[in-house]
Amino acid sequence: xxxxxxxxxxxxxxxxLSGVNLSIAPRERLVVLGQSGSGKSTLLRLILGxxxxxxxxxxxKGLEVTRMGRRRLNKMRQxxxxxxxxxxxxxxxxxxxxxALPLEELTTNTRAEIDAMVMQKLELVGxxxxxxxxxxxxxxxxxxxxxxxxxxxxDPELILYDEPSAGLDPVTSTLxxxxxxxxxxxxxxxxxxxxxxxxxxxRIATRMAMLYKSRIIADDTPxxxxxxxxxxxxxxxxxxxxxxxxxxxxxxxx
Ligand SMILES: Nc1ncnc2c1ncn2[C@@H]1O[C@H](COP(=O)(O)OP(=O)(O)OP(=O)(O)O)[C@@H](O)[C@H]1O
Ligand SMILES: [Mg+2]
Numbered sequence: 001x002x003x004x005x006x007x008x009x010x011x012x013x014x015x016x017l018s019g020v021n022l023s024i025a026p027r028e029r030l031v032v033l034g035q036s037g038s039g040k041s042t043l044l045r046l047i048l049g050x051x052x053x054x055x056x057x058x059x060x061k062g063l064e065v066t067r068m069g070r071r072r073l074n075k076m077r078q079x080x081x082x083x084x085x086x087x088x089x090x091x092x093x094x095x096x097x098x099x100a101l102p103l104e105e106l107t108t109n110t111r112a113e114i115d116a117m118v119m120q121k122l123e124l125v126g127x128x129x130x131x132x133x134x135x136x137x138x139x140x141x142x143x144x145x146x147x148x149x150x151x152x153x154x155d156p157e158l159i160l161y162d163e164p165s166a167g168l169d170p171v172t173s174t175l176x177x178x179x180x181x182x183x184x185x186x187x188x189x190x191x192x193x194x195x196x197x198x199x200x201x202x203r204i205a206t207r208m209a210m211l212y213k214s215r216i217i218a219d220d221t222p223x224x225x226x227x228x229x230x231x232x233x234x235x236x237x238x239x240x241x242x243x244x245x246x247x248x249x250x251x252x253x254x
Contacts, residue, residue: 001026001158001190002047007056009042016042017053018214026157029184029191031201031222033236034211035245040194041085043211044160047192048080049073060158078106081156081189085163087147089135095122096131099150106154121149124186125179141172148176152183159183161193165200177203198237202226210236 002024009017016039024030034040045051046058049065058065060076068076089098099118103109109117122128125145135143144164151159164180165173177200184191195201201208202222209219210233218225218233228234235243 001028001061002192003057003059004046005057005059007046007053007058009039009046009051009053015214017046020056020211020214020216022209022216022219024190024192026190027184027188029181029193029204029206031205031208032192032194032211033196033201033208035236036196038211039214040211041162044082044162044192044194047160048077048082078102078154079157081151081154081159083148083151083159083161083164085166087135087143089143089146089150091135093135094131095127095133095135095138095146098135098146099153102150102153117153121153122146124152124183125149141168141176144168144172144176145179148179148183152187152189155187156189158190158192161191161195163195164193165195165197173197173200174203176200180204198239 002022004020004022007017007020020043032040032043042051046053047060047065049068052066063076065076090101093101096115096118099121100114103114103117119128119131122131125148127142127145127149130138130142130146138146148164161180165176168176180191180193181204183189193204205222207220208222208225209216212232218228218230225233225237228237232244235245
């Protein structure tokens with residue numbers, strides 16, 4: 001589904017990704033772990049073709065994303081759902097119109113057909129009753145669920161989630177995790193999920209990859225991640241302040 005080979009990317013003279021290799025098979029749910037600023041959101045932007053790498057190859061179903069022009073990128077993006085870190089709903093549009101927007105712009109469906117598709121996705125995330133609400137009337141958790149419904153509105157083959165449950169209470173967070181799993185099973189989509197929340201990560205993942213110092217330092221099953229003897233991986237999973245991850249910070253903080 002997705003194949004990254006030797007991807008390099010620097011901003012100014014700061015190296016963000018240095019020879020990243022990653023391959024994702026259909027129907028996998030890959031959880032990408034890494035500290036804040038390690039390049040997780042950047043990785044998703046590269047896959048969507050919003051950013052171009054300095055070198056290396058990024059393929060979506062055998063198509064080279066790095067060489068696509070605007071039109072082919074837009075076509076590809078119709079097959080990829082993106083669930084943003086901060087929901088990114090349009091505040092002047094109600095829930096129905098937020099979800100309908102890509103369908104109105106990119107398909108020739110009638111209004112009645114679009115309404116039916118919007119309702120179907122709202123029902124999937126348990127938010128049918130929010131149809132006519134404005135984003136400002138929704139709680140953070142509701143907004144996340146609407147963001148999720150919008151991400152899958154075009155029935156994507158691949159769904160990218162950036163911190164889907166960050167900032168939510170534990171129960172709502174579990175609900176979002178279950179939604180991600182049931183969506184991937186119901187619509188047969190492949191998922192890439194960026195998260196810091198280890199409980200979510202282990203609930204969702206069929207595979208995990210960890211970004212550290214511009215590289216993928218581990219790429220394995222959740223079971224092997226749990227057992228990892230790599231001090232960076234082990235520290236990240238346990239949340240321990242002792243270990244290589246905080247090296248360089250003043251003693252008083254650690
Ligand atoms: N457009 C840009 N121009 C310059 N630097 C950028 C740009 N986008 C990201 N960066 C830098 O790249 C690094 C990685 O950013 P990114 O947003 O991918 O991190 P992240 O792993 O998603 O972090 P977080 O967990 O906090 O969301 C950061 O140092 C950031 O400052
Ligand atoms: Mg991010």
